[in-house]
Amino acid sequence: MLVLLLSIIVLHVAVLVLLFVATIVSQWIVGNGHATDLWQNCSTTPGNIQHCFSSSANEWLQSVQATMILSIIFSVLSLFLFFCQLFTLTKGGRFYITGIFQILAGLCVMSATSIYTVRHSEWHLDSAYSYGFAYILAWVAFPLALLSGVIYVILRKRE
Numbered sequence: 001m002l003v004l005l006l007s008i009i010v011l012h013v014a015v016l017v018l019l020f021v022a023t024i025v026s027q028w029i030v031g032n033g034h035a036t037d038l039w040q041n042c043s044t045t046p047g048n049i050q051h052c053f054s055s056s057a058n059e060w061l062q063s064v065q066a067t068m069i070l071s072i073i074f075s076v077l078s079l080f081l082f083f084c085q086l087f088t089l090t091k092g093g094r095f096y097i098t099g100i101f102q103i104l105a106g107l108c109v110m111s112a113t114s115i116y117t118v119r120h121s122e123w124h125l126d127s128a129y130s131y132g133f134a135y136i137l138a139w140v141a142f143p144l145a146l147l148s149g150v151i152y153v154i155l156r157k158r159e
Helices: 002-024 059-088 096-119 133-154
Strands: 029-031 034-036 040-044 050-054
Touching (some): 002 059, 059 096, 059 133, 096 133
Antiparallel strands (some): 029 034
């Protein structure tokens, strides 16, 4: 049972790290010395000088920012609730609240990456730009968060 709990915690922390990195790192769109994330657009000049400007104030980008932050909040809250339920839940009880919050985190990150994919049509046609690793990490965090949430819902507390 201890190995199972440890592996669930490791999975949850891995999802949390993926969400933090995907939200913070400036690598959602890359190409031609240019990198874009949810917060700023950066370009590198030939002298290796990096210039960064705030991202546009589009409503769709603000919704992506908000849902990524919500996914982090739900995941942190889920981890906190897991530890609280671990010590207060009765024998045989299930971690429903923890699982629901983790599933909500997965759905939020899915919504954010889907909106970002659909709304960035100006970079789809230009082959010089491609999706960066932070964008891919966000997509990887989605199924892992859902899996973690389902495991929490299925998990029963033993003595």
